[in-house]
Amino acid sequence: MATKRLQAYQDVLNRTPKHIDYDGKVSDLFGKNVFHAEVMREYLPSDAYKSMMESIQNGTRLDRKMADQVASAMKDWALTKGATHYTHWFQPLTGTTAEKHDAFFKPVGPGRAIERFDGELLVQQEPDASSFPNGGIRNTFEARGYTAWDPSSPAFVIGKTLCIPTIMISYTGESLDYKMPLLKALHAVDKAAVEVCQYFDKNVTKVNATLGWEQEYFLVDQALFNCRPDLMMTGRALFGHAPAKGQQLEDHYFGSIPERVTAFMREFETEAILLGIPVTTRHNEVAPNQFECAPIFEECNLANDHNMLLMDLLEKIARKHDFRVLLHEKPFAGVNGSGKHNNWSLSTDTGVNLLQPGKNPKTNLQFLTFFVNTIKAIHDNDDLLRACIASANNDHRLGANEAPPAIISTFIGSQLSGMLDELEQNVKAGKMTPEEKTELKLNIGKIPQIMLDNTDRNRTSPFAFTGNKFEFRAVGSSANCASAMIVLNTIMAKQLQLFKVSVDARIEKGEAKDEAILKELQILIKESKRIRFEGNGYGDEWVKEAKKRGLNNFKDTPRALKAWGDKKFIQLFDEMGVLTPRELEARQEIEYDSYTMKIQIEARLMGDLVQTHILPAVIEYQNRLLTNIQGIMNALGEKAGKDAAKAQIELVTKISTHLNTMKATCDTMLQARKDANKIEHAEEKSIAYCDKVKVYFDEIRYHADKLELLVDDELWPLPKFREMLFTR
Numbered sequence: 001m002a003t004k005r006l007q008a009y010q011d012v013l014n015r016t017p018k019h020i021d022y023d024g025k026v027s028d029l030f031g032k033n034v035f036h037a038e039v040m041r042e043y044l045p046s047d048a049y050k051s052m053m054e055s056i057q058n059g060t061r062l063d064r065k066m067a068d069q070v071a072s073a074m075k076d077w078a079l080t081k082g083a084t085h086y087t088h089w090f091q092p093l094t095g096t097t098a099e100k101h102d103a104f105f106k107p108v109g110p111g112r113a114i115e116r117f118d119g120e121l122l123v124q125q126e127p128d129a130s131s132f133p134n135g136g137i138r139n140t141f142e143a144r145g146y147t148a149w150d151p152s153s154p155a156f157v158i159g160k161t162l163c164i165p166t167i168m169i170s171y172t173g174e175s176l177d178y179k180m181p182l183l184k185a186l187h188a189v190d191k192a193a194v195e196v197c198q199y200f201d202k203n204v205t206k207v208n209a210t211l212g213w214e215q216e217y218f219l220v221d222q223a224l225f226n227c228r229p230d231l232m233m234t235g236r237a238l239f240g241h242a243p244a245k246g247q248q249l250e251d252h253y254f255g256s257i258p259e260r261v262t263a264f265m266r267e268f269e270t271e272a273i274l275l276g277i278p279v280t281t282r283h284n285e286v287a288p289n290q291f292e293c294a295p296i297f298e299e300c301n302l303a304n305d306h307n308m309l310l311m312d313l314l315e316k317i318a319r320k321h322d323f324r325v326l327l328h329e330k331p332f333a334g335v336n337g338s339g340k341h342n343n344w345s346l347s348t349d350t351g352v353n354l355l356q357p358g359k360n361p362k363t364n365l366q367f368l369t370f371f372v373n374t375i376k377a378i379h380d381n382d383d384l385l386r387a388c389i390a391s392a393n394n395d396h397r398l399g400a401n402e403a404p405p406a407i408i409s410t411f412i413g414s415q416l417s418g419m420l421d422e423l424e425q426n427v428k429a430g431k432m433t434p435e436e437k438t439e440l441k442l443n444i445g446k447i448p449q450i451m452l453d454n455t456d457r458n459r460t461s462p463f464a465f466t467g468n469k470f471e472f473r474a475v476g477s478s479a480n481c482a483s484a485m486i487v488l489n490t491i492m493a494k495q496l497q498l499f500k501v502s503v504d505a506r507i508e509k510g511e512a513k514d515e516a517i518l519k520e521l522q523i524l525i526k527e528s529k530r531i532r533f534e535g536n537g538y539g540d541e542w543v544k545e546a547k548k549r550g551l552n553n554f555k556d557t558p559r560a561l562k563a564w565g566d567k568k569f570i571q572l573f574d575e576m577g578v579l580t581p582r583e584l585e586a587r588q589e590i591e592y593d594s595y596t597m598k599i600q601i602e603a604r605l606m607g608d609l610v611q612t613h614i615l616p617a618v619i620e621y622q623n624r625l626l627t628n629i630q631g632i633m634n635a636l637g638e639k640a641g642k643d644a645a646k647a648q649i650e651l652v653t654k655i656s657t658h659l660n661t662m663k664a665t666c667d668t669m670l671q672a673r674k675d676a677n678k679i680e681h682a683e684e685k686s687i688a689y690c691d692k693v694k695v696y697f698d699e700i701r702y703h704a705d706k707l708e709l710l711v712d713d714e715l716w717p718l719p720k721f722r723e724m725l726f727t728r
């Protein structure tokens, strides 16, 4: 049994780094496999190039003739890169990416063939979408779904395939993916932000949301991974005693990166660079064998595509280096989990980051406007922000004293807190005198441009302002960022709309513009105060304090997901044109089902591993002990033998106790699962899985992990944490 594990461990010890050489400077490789604007200029006739740029910038539709030209140019370019196939690349609600490959090759007569790709194939495809989650939107007899080209994200070549980023919709036009609502949310925030920008600068015609993600992940050697069915099937170790040494020495964080890992990083980073993903940062994370990679931020839709692409790349390239990458939020109990920080801001086509403090009172008033509106949006929609990061995986992380708590709050630092307090107190009721206004504005002008140094960052906050952007830190490492970005941009759009209406009403009544803005900001500051928290988000005091403030603390996914069904939020998404009530309902159902299925799979696997891996090893060891005890008693007689075999007898008893409790708890869990499976209602079922099934996991694991410490190491079948975490 254990020979597999020992053989795997031997394999690991014999590994050597696999260095890959690339020609040329990294800067020369950047975007080489991307059909970006420069390539288009070269390959497209000028009118087609112009309409393509229009389409990228303003979302205008390409007519069929232009689409044909773009398709043909894309194909010609892709052939020079060695591509033989093309695919519509999309992001179904499974959380991963999907693709269906078709060949360019087309026979046109006996022994004659051409490479074909036209506008029709570029613009729209009809994948058999019946096996993607749809939350009941698509009847099973109507399996058709469409993928439609998203020109704002450039096509790229991976291996021998031209990949075309697309949205996916049902036959009846409902979105079945992450990209379509994201594009709609981005459109909404663009429109709303441009309107507000007009108060400060008439030249602004477009506002882009920007996203800079930081991706954390674990690496495990492939051979060890293959001996862990739980890692293979669920992405996390369902069993395993914490190693004697964990992360307590903190010697891994920013430590030197092991050579095998460096070789892997170099290859995947270069592949990422070729795909136009501007990865720049790499380092070790807090836990052993945990790493992080981050690119320079980009426009939100593109950044999100790049994150999805990178997660894919990580997995592919890791295998080439005999590693497996774990994107799960909590692969190993007892050591830190993985997150994906979403750094977010808004940026104008005049080159201004709207969350960057400015150089003078006017630009700083603009900064404050967007800053305070963000805080108000967070305040009004905290449950939605909690819902968009909820998953069975992330439940292990949120509130576990290593990641932000499940309570949504925002940290802005002492300097800005002071500024908001001042505005709250010093904006006078009634008409303000010019002197009062000047004084206020002078103070506003004093917000320094670079505000927070690293030491002033609060790593315990789920939503922290970090100098020129907000950092949504509660997002899970395996999540599609779009889920968070759809919510964030939608609520921001809505808040900016409300703000504009209120300020305009004041101006209409005769208030000066800056006074109207200041007065509205004052109201927002007051109304959103309870969401601001500067203290330690990991502490118990915060849980109590948050409760006093009336902030929710949804500790598990089924409870957090309820927000999607809240009337207020249904109306919000509908009104902002991001998701219809039907689409939202479908999403909620998909999320409930996904939670249930994940827990169900984990429960099954636990039962399976106990029965087929742990139990046999334990029994074998017990038999050895019993043979030994029997031998001693045969030699010494029963009484003297019992004394002599005291340690062995104690061990047998101890092992039996753990074995019996573990097995009995497994049986109880099995019954609970059977009961839960009878429930049809998606929400109730997920709650049953959470409250009635998952509750046994810890107990079963406790005994299994105790047994791991009692049974002969040579017999234990599952690679141990120390092997998975400390060999590289």
Ligand code: ADP
Pocket (backbone or CB within 6 Å): 210, 211, 212, 213, 214, 294, 295, 296, 297, 298, 343, 344, 345, 346, 353, 466, 468, 469, 471
């Ligand atoms: P850390 O949070 O690890 O201390 P940094 O503050 O350097 O790291 O930046 C984290 C991420 O924030 C980077 O990926 C960076 O690209 C991104 N970022 C910086 N400015 C912006 C912005 N205006 N909009 C979105 N993301 C940004």
Ligand code: MG
Pocket (backbone or CB within 6 Å): 214, 341, 471
């Ligand atoms: Mg960060």
